[in-house]
Amino acid sequence: MKLTRLHLEQLKQFRQPLEITDLTDGINLFVGPNESGKSTLVRAIRAAFFERYKSSSVDDLQPWGDTSATPEIELEFDWQGEHWTLNKRFLGKKRCDLKVGSQHFSGEEAEEKLAEMLGYQFASRGASKAEHWGIPGLLWVEQGAVQDIQGPVNHAGEHLQSALGQSLGEVASSGGDELIAQVEKARAELLTSTGKETKDYKKVQDDYRQSQERLDALNQSVEQYRQQVDQLGKLMEQKQSIDATRPWEDQRRKAEAAQSQLTEVQRWQSEQQQEQQALENCRQSQAVYRQQLSDFENQQHQLAQRTADKNKAEERLQECQAxxxxxxxxxxxxxxxxxxxxxxxxxxxxxxxxxxxxxxxxxxxxxxxxxxxxxxxxxxxQQTLQKGREQLQSTEIDPKALDRLKQTDRKLAELTIQQKALATRLSYELEAGKEITVGTDTVTGEGETLLLDATDVTIPGVGRLRVQPGGTDVADLQRRQDALESERAGLLRQLNxxxxxxxxxxxxxxxxxxxxxxxxxxxxxxxxxxxxxxxxxxxxxxxxxxxxxxxxxxxxxxxxxxxxxxxxxxxxxxxxxxxxxxxxxxxxxxxxxxxxxxxxxxxxxxxxxxxxxxxxAPDRKAREQQISDQLTDLKAQERKLLAAIDARQTQIDAAQPELLEQDVERFTTSAQAMEAQARDRERDIRILHARLEEQGAQGLEEKRDEEQQKNQRLQQRRDELARRAKALDLLLTLLKDKRQALTRQLQAPLQKHLNHYLKLLFPQAHLSVDEHLMPTTLTRPQGTGEEQGDLPSLSYGAREQMGLISRLAYADLLREAGKPTLIILDDALVHSDAERLDQMKRILFDAARRHQILLFSCHPENWRDLGATPRDLQGLKITDTGG
Amino acid sequence: MPRFLHTADWQIGRQYSRFAEEDASILADARFTVIERLATLATEQSVDAVLVAGDVFDAQTVSDRTIHRTFQAMAGFTGPWLLLSGNHDAALAESVWARAQRLGAVPDNVDLLLEPKVREYPEQGFAVLPAPLTQRQTYDDLTEWFDRAETPEGLLRIGLAHGSVEGQLAEEIDSTNPIAADRAATAGLDYLALGDWHGFKAINARTVYSGTPEQERFKDNGAGQALIVDIDQPGAEPRVQPHATGEFTWIKHQSTLAVASDMDRLMSELDALLPRSVVDLTLDGEVDLAGYQSLQQYLSAAEARHRSFQTHLSGLNLMPTEEDIAALHADGYVGEVIDELGERQEGESEDADTARQALAILAGMLRETEQPEGAQ
The missing domain is CATH 1.10.287 (Helix Hairpins)
Structure with missing residues (x-):
């Protein structure tokens, strides 16, 4: 398939028509910066194929803000020697036209033809999504999605299988898939997909089980009935053979015989008891008499004792009196x-x-x-005291006046001293034998004298000296002395x-x-x-x-x-x-x-x-004798009784009364038991008869046989269904296994193509593919061994590279199967380093020799050595705008 | 010159679980209708008495309706019917006989021989010595008392017993209820009418099993007959004459298919079978898919011809040939599946059986797919 021309109008940023012509085989490289319209171009191609022209979910195609626009796309391509022209208009004037050579298709017919050719489907409603994109979804890679391979391969799976199945030629079965569907349907009548029984099948099993339960119950009833019949037979036989002879009567007779014997023995026993009582009495009497005799004897001893006692008491009394x-x-x-x-x-x-x-x-x-x-x-x-008091009175003196006198006296003395102090001191040390006259006094030796008045000292031999004491107070002193002298004289008089x-x-x-x-x-x-x-x-x-x-x-x-x-x-x-x-x-x-x-x-x-x-006492002797005689009689009587008792006991023992009693009991009980048994038997027979009559009327065995019949049929049906289910299961398993084995045969060519590209990137590496044709594990030589990695575990760059390689390998496979292959890559390999990118370019160049590739990139420098002339989208736009 | 109709083992009430429901009920019904034919035969042959040697009923607890129907079916012969209790209808403490009597179902001309006591029929010129079973099974010879039993001079001594004649019957017949082989001789019987063995078998001139009047087993032993017995006088050797009474013939057919011509042989053999029979067919060996298809077609036609036609094909392997596969357009992996199933069906295992069935289903589906295309 080779795209030759592309024309857009009123589409997104291309408000003006855009025309791209001269698209070549191999790589067509479109470059331009971001928002230059690369993605719009890719979107346009996708919309042309994937979106229904009638779809109203494609308003994203209109230029922004222009809701009246009619986005239009026209594509031209060559395929299988014919020239195809597709014109598709959306929203405004919805239309789809497809010209193939001279043929013309329009509307949905045109769309379906394209879908079948390329291997995709339309969304039942709304915008087309990844799951609808089929094979183109695998080969037309959106920006940044090249590394994601799993989703696209799954979505493409069915289309891949049917596209590639045709290439398997002789190994495929012409009616195989139809047959599988038929077997599946037949199996589904019996088994669910998980292998459980279906409702109908289960009902047959349940019916059988219920029938079996009923049958078991009936069998049990029949068995019970039979047992009861046997029981009845046995009872009747017993009644005939045992009860008819009335065996309990014989037992009764035996019991009576034993009873009468027992009664006799009991009479003996009673007599024996009486005599034993008599013996006992006899022995007691003897004891009494012996006691009496003994008492007599004792009294003699007592008297002696009492005599002694009496004497002793008297003695004591006398002693006391003394x-x-x-x-x-x-x-x-x-x-x-x-x-x-x-x-x-x-x-x-x-x-x-x-x-x-x-x-x-x-x-x-x-x-x-x-x-x-x-x-x-x-x-x-008292008299002395009187005299004393009288004397005391006579000596009384005024102590105050006396005191004043004393003071006057002292003051006079003091005046004298003062006079002396004022006086001139005349010290003298006279030679022995010499003398002087002071005033009137003659002095010798050594001494001292005071001179108050002018005094004449006459020294013999010498003359007289007048000594005049100095000072003015001498006169005052003299006056005071005179006053005091007068006071003193008054006082002396007062005091007498x-x-x-x-x-x-x-x-x-x-x-x-x-x-x-x-x-x-x-x-x-x-x-x-x-x-x-x-x-x-x-x-x-x-x-x-x-x-x-x-x-x-x-x-x-x-x-x-x-x-x-x-x-x-x-x-x-x-x-x-x-x-x-x-x-x-x-x-x-x-x-x-x-x-x-x-x-x-x-x-x-x-x-x-x-x-x-x-x-x-006079009769004492007689009494003693009498008692002795009676004792003798009693002894004789005891001997007689003992003999009689012994003899009778032997007799009683011989008769074995306990055994006789047991016999009576045994025979009586036996008789009663036999009679009761006979009665019970009679009753049981009546009951059983009645019950059996009732049950017999139900026709148990006939019912049982009928149920048996039903049961057997149900069992047959169940077995047949089981066998059929197993057979269908086996058949389906085998068919599917064989078919799957066949699918695996498709893996080989895919593997071949993968390895072809892979060796350019990683020499000696190997990318394995599972039965769903999904690349799974990358194996690379690593040192001396190998390194294995599942695709999702690889680095982003490596995943991107593996994704691209896988897509190219699918393209090769599809090409070999005669399917159209157009590869569109929008900004692929942006995560690859320079070295890898170089290798990837070799790979792309190699692939481009077999497939047309449209490559969009915003990094033109990365692709200069790709061997393709880059087209600048911006340039194109300008050119177109201009033209 | 007394004449008897000797029959036994009516097994009234028997159900046939192995057959389809419709067939089973018709076969069960046939057990009543044969009584009517016996009555007709007895009347036609002007017999003096009908001797039924045990197992009139298949079970003790049959429904009241069954009991009534049985005795009503005897209405065609008004002479004496002598019914002996067998092991299936032993005269137990409570038995089908007791119930029949309680129900008042037993007509006057039907004598129930439930006790081992001589019964005289001076008008008809015979006395009968019955050995009824009063237990389900016994290891005693119940006919032993015949040796000591006295009957009036001039009357035939006819023994009537139900059990296995010692040393005469195949091992598979249980050896319970034994009967001495020379009982007729030791007891001075003119005829010992026996039941229990469902085929017609004469032990000696005076000791004979009549077999069941209506067949109910796949055994080719002379079942489905009744005997007309003529005895001129006491001591005279009885003349025994079988008469067919059965409505359906039971046929068991077994065949092995190996080569293509075996199919033709089988078809001609099956064609020769009495129509309206009860057929039980077992096939083994192997057949190709084409042959299997034509066999199926033939068998469904044969099924329509007979009362019951049961087939057992589990021993028959389907061997698809190249031609088969080509004819079915079983190309590609479907062809491989056919081959594998062909291999897996070898042997007797359950898996082999499953594979065989799967192959048959597959062939059927392919054929159905083919046919509409062929029709175009």
């Missing part, structure tokens, strides 16, 4: 001691009273003496004394007297604190008391020399009391003891009397 006088004596003595102790105590107390009185008298007397002395002293002291010294002596005498009075007063206060009169009164009181006491004392008996002290007398009395109490207690105890002993003695005697009387 002790009495001693105890009475002791009590008497204690009584006497007690009385004496009491007397002595009274005496002691009186003595003590007297002593006390005496003591008081003595004391009072002594005090009386003291008080007498004190009173005398106090009276004397001559001098200060006399005044001071009188003051001291007064003080001594005052102290004396004070001391005497204290002494008096001590002797008679409450006054002398009070002292005298107390003295009088004591004297009266003493007189009274003396009178009392005189009344008291005279003091006794041996009288004990009161405390001792009291202790003695206490001891005597205790002793008396003990003695009395001992007597009381003895009294009680004695009465007990008397009582014991009396009772022992009574016991003895009683027993003795009994023993001495």
């Amino acid at each position: 002790r009495r006088p001693q105890l009475e004596q002791r009590q008497k003595q204690a009584q006497a001691a007690y009385e004496q102790a009491r007397t002595r105590l009274t005496q002691a107390r009186q003595q003590a009273e007297r002593a006390r009185l005496q003591q008081e008298v003595d004391q009072l007397a002594e005090r009386q003496q003291t008080r007498a002395d004190n009173l005398k002293q106090a009276i004397e002291l 004394i001559a001098s200060l010294t006399e005044g001071e002596q009188r003051a001291a005498e007064h003080q001594r007297l005052a102290q004396q009075v004070e001391r005497d007063q204290a002494l008096l206060d001590n002797l008679a604190p409450k006054g002398v009169d009070t002292l005298r009164a107390a003295f009088e009181l004591d004297r009266t008391r003493l007189e009274t006491l003396n009178e009392q004392l005189a009344q008291k008996p005279d003091a006794q020399a041996d009288a004990p002290p009161a405390e001792n007398a009291e202790a003695e009395l206490e001891t005597a009391t205790t002793e008396l109490k003990l003695a009395e207690d001992a007597l009381t105890n003895h009294q009680r003891e004695q009465s007990l002993a008397e009582q014991a003695s009396a009772s022992a005697k009574a016991e003895w009397d009683k027993l003795n009387t009994e023993l001495q």
Whole structure:
């Protein structure tokens, strides 16, 4: 197929017509920058083939904003020796015309013819999509899609198969696919695609299964029925052979016989029991009599015992009585001691009273003496005190005046000193034996003298010296001395004394007297604190008391020399009391003891009397004899009874009453069981009869046989269907397998073409192809081994290259099968490096020798060495616009 | 000169599960209609009594309707019918006989021989010694008492029993219900009428199996007859004369196909069969697709001719020839599939059977595809 001319009008950016002519065999390279119209051209070619001319989904073809435009495409190409012209207008004036040589097709007919020729299909509605593009989808590669090979191969699959199938000639079957469809249909009646039973087939199986269940149930019923019949037969036979003879009657008779025997034995047993009772009684009587005899014997022993007891009691009584006088004596003595102790105590107390009185008298007397002395002293002291006070009065001096005198005196002294200080000091150290006169005084030796007035010192031999003391105060001092001298004289007169010294002596005498009075007063206060009169009164009181006491004392008996002290007398009395109490207690105890002993003695005697009387009873001997005789009789009776019992027991044992009882029970039970069994049998027979009559009427076996028949038929049908299903399954599998094997034969030529291109890119590499003719794995030599990679795992560039190689190989395959091949590549191999691109160019050049290739690129520099003249789309547009 | 009709093994109520439903019901029906023919025969032959030697009914619990129908079918002969219980209808505690009596289905002229007791028919000049089965099976010889049984002077002594004569019948007949081979002699019987063996078989001059009057097995042993027995007087040897009574003949046919001419031979053999028979055909060997096709055509025609025509072709291999394949236009891989199936069908395995069937389906489909084209 060779595209020769392309004409566009009102299509996308080509508002003005675009005409491309002189398209050549091999590569036609279109270059231009982006948006120069390369993709529009590709879109136009695709639309011309893929889109229905009537389609309303192609408004993208209109120039932008021009909704009234009629996009038009006209294509011319040569194929199979004829010239084809396709004119297609969309949207505005929809139209499709196809001229093939002299033939003309239009509308859908034209479209279908093209689709069949190129191997694609139309979308049932809307715009054409990848899945409709078939073989052209594989060979016309859109921008950036060359590496995606899987989708296009799948979409092209059917067209590829049918296109290539024809090339397989003799190996394909003329009616094979039709046959497969037929077998599939037949199989589908029985089996689903997954091999499960279909509804109809399943129903047959279900019917069979249900029938089988019914049949089983019926078989079971029949079997039950038969068993019941057998059971009935057995029962009737048993009734005939067993129950008819009434075997339980025999058992009853046996039971009765055993019972009567048993009754006899039971009578023996009863007798035996009576005699055993008699034996028991006999033995008990013997025991009683023996006890009596034994009692008689015991009484003798008892009497001896009681005699001993009686004697002992008497002895004890006597012993007790003997002790009495001693105890009475002791009590008497204690009584006497007690009385004496009491007397002595009274005496002691009186003595003590007297002593006390005496003591008081003595004391009072002594005090009386003291008080007498004190009173005398106090009276004397009182007189002294009186005199002292009188003296004190006479020596009294005014202490203040005296004080003033003293001060005046001292002031005078001080004036004197002041005079001395003001005086001129005259020190002298005279030679021995020499003397001088100072004033009036003659001095010798060494010394010092004061000079207050002008004084004349006369030194013998020398003359006189006048010494005039200096200062002005000497006169003042003299005056003050005179004043003081006068005051002193007044005071001395006032005090009636001559001098200060006399005044001071009188003051001291007064003080001594005052102290004396004070001391005497204290002494008096001590002797008679409450006054002398009070002292005298107390003295009088004591004297009266003493007189009274003396009178009392005189009344008291005279003091006794041996009288004990009161405390001792009291202790003695206490001891005597205790002793008396003990003695009395001992007597009381003895009294009680004695009465007990008397009582014991009396009772022992009574016991003895009683027993003795009994023993001495006149009939005692006779009774003893009688008891002894009776005992002998009883022994004889016991022997007789024992013999009888032994004999009877042997008899009873021999009869085996337990066995007899068991026999009675056994025979009776047997009889009852037999009768019950017979009754049960009779009842069972009736029931079974009724049941069988009822069941027989249902015609069980006939029904069973009918079901069996139905079942067998269903089984046959089921088996037939199963066999048929299996056969169809086998047939389909075989047909498909064979067909697939055939498909595989197509792989070889594709492989051949692939390898042809591949060796230009990767020497010794191998690209494998699966049964769906899909390239799968690239195997390359790597070092000493091989490297394998699935297509999707390769790099983008390598995938792109493999994609292109695969498409070229398909093109070769289609060409060999006589199919049209046009290859359109829009900006392919942009991800290939320079080296690979070089190889790919060789590959493309090689392919272009067999196929027409339209190659669009915006990288003209990449394709300069492709061996094709590039056409600049922009140039074309300008040219066209111009033309 | 008493004359009897001796028959046995009516097996009323038997169902035929191996046949198509329609055929089965007709065959089951035939078991009633044969009784009517027996009655007619008895009347025609003026027999003194009809002796039925056991297995009148095929099962104990047949429907009431079946019971009524059976006795009603006897109406054509008003003389005495002597019915013995066999192993299928043994006189058990509860049995089909008890039910028949309860239902009041048994006509007066029908005597049920359910107890081993001599029964005298002085008018007809014979006494019958029956050995009815009262259990489904027994290992005792129930005819043993015949030896000691006394019958009035001048009456024929006719024994009636159901079981296997010892040492006479093939092993496959179970050896239960044994009957001494010389019982007729030891018991001084004039005739011992036997049942249980479905074919006609005379053990000796006086001991005879009548067989079933209507065939129900593929066994060519003289079934489908009844016997007319004449005995002139006590001690005289009986004259036994079989009469065909059956409606359908049961034929089992087996053939091996090896060469092309075998097909012709087979067809002529099948052509010779009595029409309206019950046929059971088994084929083995091998046949080509063309031969298989013509066989199918022939067999469907034959099926129409007979009451029942059952075929077993699982032993027959389809051997497609080059010509077959060419004729069916089975070119390309379809041809390969035919070859493979041809190989796979060898042998007896289930897979082989599947392959055979698949081949037949494939041939059928190809032929159908061919025909419309041929018609154009």
